[in-house]
Amino acid sequence: MKRYSVFAIAREAMRQHAGWPRAWASPTPKAKYDVVIVGAGGHGLATAYYLGKNFGITNVAVIEKGWLGGGNTGRNTTIIRSNYLQDPSAAIYEKSRSLYETMSQDLNYNVMFSPRGVIMLAQTHHEVRGYQRTAHANALQGVKTEFISPARVKQLVPIMNIDGPRYPVLGGLWQARGGTARHDAVAWGYARACSDMGMDIIQQCEVTNVLTDGGKVTGVETSKGKILCDKLGGVVAGHSSALAEMAGFQLPMESVALQALVSEPIKPCMDVVVMANTVHGYMSQSDKGEMVIGGGTDGYNNYTQRGSFHHIEETVRALIETFPMISRLKMLRQWGGIVDVTGDRSPILTKTPVEGMFMNCGWGTGGFKAIPGSGWAMAELMANGHSPLTEEFSMNRFRAGKFIDESVAAGVAH
Amino acid sequence: MSTRLATAGRLLDRASTMEFTFNGKRMQGHEGDTLASALLANDQMLVGRSFKYHRPRGLVASGAEEPNGLVNMGAGAFFEPNQRITTTELFEGLAAESQNHWPSLEFDVGAVNAKLSRFMPAGFYYKMFIHPRPLWKHVYEPFIRKAAGLGRAPTEMDGSSYEHFYAHVDVLITGGGIAGLAAALAAGRAGADVLLVEQTAHWGGRAPVDGAQIDGLDGDTWVKETVQALESMDNVTLRNRTMGTGVYDHGYALAYERLTDHAPDQDGPRHRLWRIRARQIVTATGSIERPLSFAGNDIPGVMLAGAVRDYAVNFGVSLGDRTVVVTNNDDAYRTAITLKDAGLDVPVILDARPTADGSLVQQAREMGIRVALGKGIAHVNGAKRVTGVSICLQAGEGSEIEEIACDAVAMSGGWSPVVHLWSHCGGKLIWDDAQSHFRPDASRPPLGADGLGFVVPAGAANGAMSTAEVLVDAFQAGAAAAKAAGATGKTGRGPTGDTPKEEPMAPVWLMPQGASYKLRSKMWLDYQNDVKVSDVQLAAREGYESVEHTKRYTTLGMATDQGKLSNINGLATLAGALNAPIPAVGTTTFRPPYTPISMGAIGGEARGELFQPLHKTPMHDWHDANGADWEPVGHWRRAYAFVRGAETVEQAVQREVTNTRENLGLLDASTLGKLIVRGPDAGKFLDMLYTNMMSTLKPGRCRYGLMCTENGFLSDDGVVARIDDDTFLCHTTTGGADRIYAHMEEWLQTEWWDWQVYVTNVTEQFAQVAVVGPNARKVLEKLGGMDVSAEALSFMDWADGTIGGFDCRVYRISFSGELSFEIAVPASQGRAFWDALLEAGAEFGVMPYGTECLHIMRAEKGFIMIGDETDGTVIPQDLGLHWAISKKKDDFLGKRAQERDHMTDPTRWQLVGLETTDGSVIPDGAYAVGEGVNENGQRNTQGRVTSTYHSPTLGRGIAMGLVLHGPDRMGEVIEFPKVDGTSVKAKIVNPVFFDPEGEKQNV
Amino acid sequence: MSNVTSALNGREVTGVTTIREGGFRGMITLRGDLSNANLKKVCKAVTGVDMPAQRGVNMHGESGLAWMSPDELLLLVPHDAADESVAKIDAALNGTHYLAVNVSDARALITVQGKGAREVLARVCPADLRASGLPKGEMRRTRLAQVPTAIWTQDGDDFAVICFRSVAGYVFDLLANAAKTPGPGLL
């Protein structure tokens, strides 16, 4: 792999940038791999990367029906935080956040992790108590957060209207090392590193069937032929139910459209990420200057990557109330992605009824922030058959009623 | 230099002169100008700076596709960044400033980036700024953010208002050019309800500029007559300054009407967002000209040929005195002819095609214009404006044949249909080789609710490129849409147009064909984002082969014009680099809106008082006038406390608790839900809904009940009163009224539909007041009426009667531990009743109290609060509420769920009281720590507080909490760390802190 | 009686389109078997009008019957007649399964009158308000902006809006705001 650096750039600049190699190879699939990962989104690529890096398993194919990073990895609002309430969530998201800290250096690819800080606004007494609870939990979980005053909120976000009148800001849960990263770069950086380890990333390759023998996975049938493997990881977000069906089991989840939008770019005016759950909206400003805004999910099953406009309307009016200055900005683009939502809205990282097959899904509206942690944990689960980070996220938890319910703390899509 | 011509300007009123400023400089224009045409008329060629390299930027286009002409406009509450000047109508006093430069437009320090551009190819930031780690956040990123970003951020609250308008029509036609007009004629005559919207202030689109002849009339005349004809039809509505912005599922569409942008002094909303349900949508959105990729194609003075023509014909503005035309098609000859007709110099038409002999070509030649075939531009000369071009063979590698001095270049790479609205909701495209563009594939339209297509493309938007074809195609489209929408009238004959014979265009994606890297690195694809041919080629070489990868890696098409000019050229460049056919490379997804629309318009009227509905009780105004410190509870506001004089909110709360315990308190309890459940099966139904038995409740009596979800978790609680054998009144929490009503209807309609039960929500029929405290009975007796003695109305009784002349229903229930009557009167009498209680209660020390006082009093009594002790993960068994869970019932909602392993786990945390050892208050949300850490290194916990207060009654901190094996550990002390690193210790106690025998409430 | 106040105390904003709180009206929710002969009879007796068809509203003066759903009617009567009307229904339907409740004070009635009334409503209502979509004598239960309402017109020009009492101020402000400027002239 040609290392990226300012010196490499300078060198290439002198020769018309002719010497840059491909970031990742585009191989034809081999007949058999130790591990096949279905889905070359962030989670799938990260799983492959940590299989190689942490466990030395590099005879790996990551197969993708479209283009890598083309699902929710490239469609989300890029928020990274770990201020979750429940222990299992805080553990995996904080692992993830900490991996983001060094991801650019680990991958030798600038993913622009920007720990600019995330505020979750408290606008009712109920929310104040809820976030104070989260702050206490986080302190014991090793997640650095604090509950801050309205004045401090205003200081961090001068463009915010903290006086209401409808929902005055009563405080906020502040995670200084939360932030954002460049979403595409996360997928590309992992893909480049996986390719460099000799893994095959096979794009435009759709899985049409899961092959099993005596209850054990043996491979997949794809649009590029049969690919055999010892272990199979399904990491396909909104399409998880379909993959599970091919393997003969069902998942406790539904796929719905989640929407987002951006404004035209303006000069920097907001340095932190703000989430306002009472009015249902969240916003950050990208390095390009666009205000990046997350909307809500539809209540019905949908695979169209288009959502209903009223969610955009509801989100925008909420944010105008919170940030009156955005009223005279313009919406540049709105889009949707398909997210898979489980019964408790927490993810599933699990063994399955099919031996050797693992699923990593159900990240719902909050998957981007989890990419490295999810990949780390999933790799451990696939390599060792056990990971403390995935323990509580088994698909069997629903039967026992052992939910991981984060809606306790945050009722908004994130 | 660009200047105003002495004549021409079909849209101008030259008699009316308007003053405006640009970067503080005073300028003049005319009514009918756009800001763009007025700036050109003042020789303001330089209008902005590009995003990445801060290159000087002039206008490229004349319409919505313009990528460069963006300004900061207005001031204060009316300031707006990124206003596109080609679509900004000039008005008197307009004040604009250019963007993205420092210190000035002419001298921009950021332009050093252009000098360093070789170090900043596509994706350079992914490859650098990696080390050392902290520098990204603190040095590199802030620098990049500051350099990017275009317009200034507004700082004030928007001074304008906005509105929505819901329209239901048979046929929506977007685009008021001749295609839209022809389609409207057909659909209107067929009898359909038609809404025709046009983004500009003018009808007719490009046709009048291009010299179209229709039905024997010149373009302007035909447009005028047709608009009149349409306006006379009752079933047709025309709206100009209204852009079709998005097409969504099931025939939903948005249109964006700019009501006062052109006349800011006018009253009324600034923008109107049309939310349209159309049976059929006709997209008559025209086409957009493509630039050509030659070196220096971004230098101010290089403009699309059609735009050069627009400025000349519509606004009487010339871009330059000597304009070189460069083209791969016949249409650009119209520009040469127009300029020549206006008395301007066209030194040469460079036509990249080896041959060209169409009638427009002949006409140009006849006018004496030099036509150079097979030639192209090697590079444009000039820095902040064009000074000349170097000519080369298109087939060659760019060797300069000749240099021609000029001050403007008009380029045309052919035209691409505007397919955005067609594509938004899933309409598919096909590649048209002859025109080298994507156009709608009529066989794969967006599908509506009925599974049939609901969008019909028309005219140039459908790939029809001549006037004659456009009219035929659009009229048919209008007729087809009307028919599909159910209209049955006759459409008659459509308009016909004359078109000069044109020869085929030739695809030219690189000029010259064999251009060197040096030239390719000066060929702009995306002007705003600074994406060049060499960038796309680099992306392809590095493996970013998918069109989405290339777009994202290079930022091609991600600027505010969303690739209207750059997409096809970028695709073709990528296809070339991959050696693949263009259609195999595919397109990126088209997403709404077509051009950016204001956030204000999206929010509509919902701001200020109308942001969200505010639910008010009949006593709301009294509270507001008497110191209420409001707390939002759902969409209600409840008084948290009533603050008197100089006291703090906390002091008010403590006073209210003490007064209610010692004298008399009033609580507005109107927000609590009240549901009537009636029918022969009502008892059976409530037995399913509540964990306890309701069917055994006697008429005249009340019972506290718990409701769980089917998943077992506690969701609501409240007092049920049995009115008669068949009728119950169920109280819910404030937030529960609508939710529980819906919950009841759901079960009745979708599971137990054969049960005879009706439910209705009477929450707002009643104003309800809790009269609480040792003096409660006294004040009621003073008001007089029904017997409220302990004998007549014992604890948990209810009765109808009158008090103080008010018809009322009195419930003898208590959430405070005090003697308490909750009294419901009709809502229309609520305020009068409240006033009467206050007046009569004066001698008994009456004081209203708020929700926080309520909370403290219930916590002193160990009563749970939904939302505090519960959070969606708590079952009644956790709260020691076994007494409220019937053992006798076979079934109730949540019962099966509560049998699951984790629900019966003895290690579930249980409710206890907590008494701090030092009398302080445990912080809200604190956890009790256990020993050691878990497998993920997190500190083990053994409980948490759910409610914690300073009790004025007991003079100390009290709390309720859920603790591991809590009820078995009475007297044990556990530790709650605080966020500041210290901790507070608390003893586990019974949660009933006050009057455990109920002596106060049972008097 | 002076003790009685309606949600908005009779507020009004006059203009091309006038928005006015319609004052007190007796309203009764009646759920039951709408085909039951006794039910029809007592409804007629109480309101003076016949049973409406699906979505229909039949009015006579202040009184009327509105079809709300297959098993629900809204009876409109003078405000002070509501309780006695409920009593009449109770007497007539005794022994059958039904529910009749006085909801007069749980509701507010707001009228939108004059030119442009349809377009005032169309600013905030997603329903088809064309004369073909909402003809005379038909009630549309829908929402105005963010709250549920029922709207109808008897003459095709003037409209009545029923909403919950607690949001009467919101609905009134919404309509008054919309009525400030003329609509686009589509309806």
Next chain:
Amino acid sequence: MLTLECPYCSIQADETELHAGGEAHLKRETVGSLDNDFEDYLFMRENPKGVHFERWRHVAGCGKWFHAARCTMTLEVFGTYSAQTLAPPKDLREKISTKRPGWTWRAFS
């Protein structure tokens, strides 16, 4: 932005007048059921790419629940019908078969 016809008031209702209620025709499991049957009832959901049956409530309208048959890939609505039934009506299933030959959903086809 969907529109669905409410079968109770025959109104073409806007999505914003409706409330989506998830999968249709669930059989309630309760006391006495096996753990996995109870889990299926509460959590296992059909999530098809194609024909789907679901529940809706005309919440800003007549307040009635109803069923809809809809394609999750195109959002085509095949029909709406009463909530008081345990299975999609035969005529609707036949109509779907003409548009989506070979469709299946749970035990229905």
